[in-house]
Amino acid sequence: MFNHCADPSLVDGLSWWSCYLTTGKHINFYQSFLVVFALLLLTVPIILAFGFAGALARRSRMLPVRWFGLGYTSMVRGIPDIIFFLFVPIAMDQGIEYLRHQWKCSDWLEPVRQGNDFVVCTAAKMPLGISPQWVHETYGFLLATLAFAIVFGAFAANTLHGALGAVPKAQLETAAAFGMSRGQIFRRIHLPQMWAYALPGLSNLWMILIKATPLLFLLGVEDIVYWARELGGTKTARFAYPHPDWRLGYFLVLLVFYLGLTWVSEKFFNNLTRRVSKGQTTIGGTV
Amino acid sequence: MKLTTLLTTAALATGIASASMADAIRMGTEGAYPPYNFVNDAGEVDGFEREVGDALCERAELECTWVTNDWDSIIPNLVSGNYDTIIAGMSITDERDEVIDFTSEYFPPDPSTYVALAGYDGDLSGAVVAAQTSTIQASYIASSGATLVEFATPEETVAAVRNGEADAVLADDAFLADIVNASNGELAFTGEPVSIGGGIGMGIRESDTELKDKMNAAIASIKADGTLTALIAKWFDGRMVKY
Structure with a gap:
């Protein structure tokens, strides 16, 4: 990046650091912080959508829909996250490739599973083998996002389901007495009041989501943990910037980053809780 | 093109x-x-x-x-x-x-070698030896009678020797040679190289x-x-x- 970095063996002290911290690998490290933010921003709407769908399904008047909602929440909540994170991307990937295979290569006679191998025709590969690397990475990232959304959506569904049930019945009965339709009662009375009860649970979920982002690393996405481990590892003389095992330092940076992120989030949720509970008949609403 | x-x-x-x-x-x-x-x-x-x-x-x-x-x-x-x-x-x-x-x-085929802290002269057949998971070295140690500790990355196997969790690490000679050279005398080869794998x-x-x-x-x-x-x-x- 800087001109004086052309020959790393000649620099030392501060200029060594200025060169070291701007290597291509470090730039990748800095960019991977964006991956974490992208994951958070992308998953939250999907989590809320899944959460609402799950909560409403559990309150549905149709028994099969209710079963579906209950099945979704209890299945995801009852299975360890890590197993789900490992299962969903592989299953999704092979499922998508299998469907594309059926669609694009229907004349293919060989079985898809040959011994240990999962083989689909070249045109059914997802993404295609010739796609540039960033397409592969984005695809992997999106599968990971979906896994996060499914898991956290189930928790959100449970929280929202509980919050919907916590709104005092008298409120809804009064609304009905005013002649509101079911839809109006839900939109104008039930939903706005629900937030006061849902927020503590949802903010908790957000914190857990932040802390779960390093699971991306487990799914092969090159996130901050991946680069911290990679950069921190011992660098022998084969590298331009040799150094001993510095993983402790790099992980310390991550520690501070996560602590900062959760601290800011907590402030934000405290404010939000105060706002939505104004005028509520809860303890939070009376202060 | x-x-x-x-x-x-x-x-x-x-x-x-x-x-x-x-x-x-x-x-x-x-x-x-x-x-x-x-x-x-x-x-x-x-x-x-x-x-x-x-x-x-x-x-x-x-x-x-x-x-x-x-x-x-x-x-x-x-x-x-x-x-x-x-x-x-x-x-x-x-x-x-x-x-x-x-x-x-x-x-x-390349012999695998042991690396330990400099000055280590214990008996490797009864020692605690680190190796990377699912490597030929790991299966060799497991069948040799020594105690095997496995790690996901090569980096961690060497770190285990440095912090005393393992007595020695077994890996490909070429990988360890660099590590030993860079350790300023802290680490050294020990025992006899073993020929495993094709x-x-x-x-x-x-x-x-x-x-x-x-x-x-x-x-x-x-x-x-x-x-x-x-x-x-x-x-x-x-x-x-x-x-």
Whole structure:
């Protein structure tokens, strides 16, 4: 990046650091912080959508829909996250490739599973083998996002389901007495009041989501943990910037980053809780 | 070159699965085992296997993309089709050969060596020895009577010796030589080298015989004209291997 970095063996002290911290690998490290933010921003709407769908399904008047909602929440909540994170991307990937295979290569006679191998025709590969690397990475990232959304959506569904049930019945009965339709009662009375009860649970979920982002690393996405481990590892003389095992330092940076992120989030949720509970008949609403 | 790109683009645009699509393959490596393979300061895959792989792709007229994958899941991800080859210092063993296929070797059988803190002179057969998970070294220690502690990355196996969790680490000689040299006398080779495993070959899906044949031909070609001998000498301190 800087001109004086052309020959790393000649620099030392501060200029060594200025060169070291701007290597291509470090730039990748800095960019991977964006991956974490992208994951958070992308998953939250999907989590809320899944959460609402799950909560409403559990309150549905149709028994099969209710079963579906209950099945979704209890299945995801009852299975360890890590197993789900490992299962969903592989299953999704092979499922998508299998469907594309059926669609694009229907004349293919060989079985898809040959011994240990999962083989689909070249045109059914997802993404295609010739796609540039960033397409592969984005695809992997999106599968990971979906896994996060499914898991956290189930928790959100449970929280929202509980919050919907916590709104005092008298409120809804009064609304009905005013002649509101079911839809109006839900939109104008039930939903706005629900937030006061849902927020503590949802903010908790957000914190857990932040802390779960390093699971991306487990799914092969090159996130901050991946680069911290990679950069921190011992660098022998084969590298331009040799150094001993510095993983402790790099992980310390991550520690501070996560602590900062959760601290800011907590402030934000405290404010939000105060706002939505104004005028509520809860303890939070009376202060 | 331009023409192939044009043709590939045309094939893509019209959605025709032509032969040119098969000419792009993905090379899977670990990227954490210098000098075999590592991610250099620019963030790119580098090392002996990078140069061998690029040479092979050129001979076989394939367009290769390099991807890194954790050692733990490197075989499952090959089998499920995330990439098309494993080129990651993987010794050819019967156990692995049941799951995937190997090309002929591009690196001869190499003895594994023990490294411990300088001055260690304990009995290695009863010691606590660190090795990377699912390596030939790990299975050797497990059957040798010594206590095995496994780690996911080569880095952690060495760190375990440094912080006293293990008495010694067993790994490929070339990887440990760099570490010992860089440790300023803190670490040293100990005990006798052990000969385990066959040579290093490229892992390929069993169903992918076409690619295996192409790569075998390419390996024979770089062996015949001395390219491989020169690359081994370059990355392994002037070691001479005759093919």
